[in-house]
Amino acid sequence: MNFPNRRRVAVLACASALVTSLAACSSTGGKPDSSGSGIGAGSADTPRITIAMVTHAAPGDTFWDLIRTGAQDAADKDNVELxxxxxxxxxxQANLVQTAIDSKVDGLALTLATPEAMAPAVKSAQDAGIPISAFNAGYGAWKDMGVTQYFGQDETIAGQAAGNRLNDDGAKHxxxxxxxxxxIxxxxxCAGAKQTFRGTFETLNVNGEDMPSVNSTIAAKLQQDPSIDGxxxxxxxxxxxxxxxxxxxGSPAKVxxxxxxxxxxxxxxxxxxxWAIDQQPYLQGYLAIDSLWLYLNNGNVIGGGGPTLTGPSFIDKTNIDKVAEYAKAGTR
Incomplete structure (x- = not known):
């Protein structure tokens, strides 16, 4: 790896400081720039590279807009084609990864919602010498798959936090x-919430790609069992x-x-x-790209080989006004 020139060193140092600041963000996040298009930052003069981001997002799921915004902001700063x-x-999803590998991208940012299905594609990327950052899904699998960096939350711990909060809120079913x-x-x-929740707990599978079906399935469940209060x-x-x-x-259940x-x-x-449990999706997308830029240009590994946790934290009426400011800017 070539050592960066002095200007690149300065840029990398600033980027590292920014990453450190972002990784320490609380549930209120960072302040968006005045244009409303994300968090402003300088731009790198490092050689232009191409990074592919491949996710398991379903069509129309606006959660992923936040991840993509963070990824694009990092790409714009880092002189990356995303x-x-x-x-x-x-x-x-695995086929999309293979397509990216075949196009000879410089880095891959992946979600690992189904690790077994993704493992061959991940191995193919590693064999091609393409560095990978994992984010959002795959907390329990990324290390065993040989991925060097992960950005997200421990979903079991997040679930346990939800179960405890449901207890505090007086939910029974x-x-x-x-x-x-x-x-996974x-x-x-759900498994984590079941571990800590003291009442009756059950799961309901729905087709998240068909919202009318989701609506009718949940409504039917609530009509079938009026004791459900959450x-x-x-x-x-x-x-x-x-x-x-x-x-x-016509259910009294809370959401x-x-x-x-x-x-x-x-x-x-x-x-x-x-309330909502926040895992800071903008931050996940940002770090997934920025970490690869740092790795490719300076050999840095964020987290020192361990996961970088971006959640969980609770958003409720006590802090919603702070979060709303950033939500309007499209970063929360």
Whole structure:
């Protein structure tokens, strides 16, 4: 690896300071720039590189807009061409990774929601000498797969925190809604919540790519069992749909969720959703790209070989006003 010139060293030092600052962000995040297009920063004069980001995002899931915004902001700062693609089906996601490998990208940022299905593609990238950062999904698998960096939350711990909070809120019978069966990060959230929740806890599988079906499935469950007093969603779009389901069913159940988007912030403000567990998706996207730039230009590994945790933290009525400012800018 060539050593950077003095100007590049200065840029790298500034970037490292920025990464350190961002990684220490609380649930209120960093201040967006005045243009409303993300968090402003300088730009690198390092050679232009290409990084592919491949995720398991479902069409229309606005959570991933936050991740993509963070990734693009880092790419713009770092003189990186960002190629983003996604597919919720594991075989298709693996094919997207292979396509990126075949196009000879300089780095890969991946989600590992289905580690077994992704393992051959990850191995193929490693054989081609392409560095990988993992983020958002795959907390329990990334290390064993030989990936050097991970940005996200321990989903089991996040689930346990949700279970404890549900206890504090007085819930007695909760349904945890899984919108994509088989994705380990979603399964881990429900499993963690079940470990700490003291009441009746069950899971409900829905098709997260079909919101009318999600609405009717949750509503039918609530009508079938009036004792349900809590719906725990695993994503903001599901939570917002669950609010409709509660109304359609005439149920007294309250809605709680993981993850946020701008509309979810409004729902917490008006009380239709009680709280959200935030894992800072903008930060995950940003660090997934910025870490690869640092690695390729200076051999840095963020986290020293361990995971960089971006959550969990709670967003509720006590801090929603602070978060709303950044949600409007598209970064929370």
């Amino acid at each position: 190629k983003y693609s996604s597919d919720p089906q594991a075989p298709n 909760v349904v945890c809604v899984i919108q994509q069966q088989g994705q 990060q979603l399964e881990s959230r 719906v725990l969603a695993l994503g903001a779009p599901i939570a917002l749909t669950a609010v409709q389901s509660v109304g359609n069913a 709680f969720t993981f993850d946020t988007n701008a509309a979810l912030v409004d729902a917490i403000s008006d009380g239709s959703v009680q």
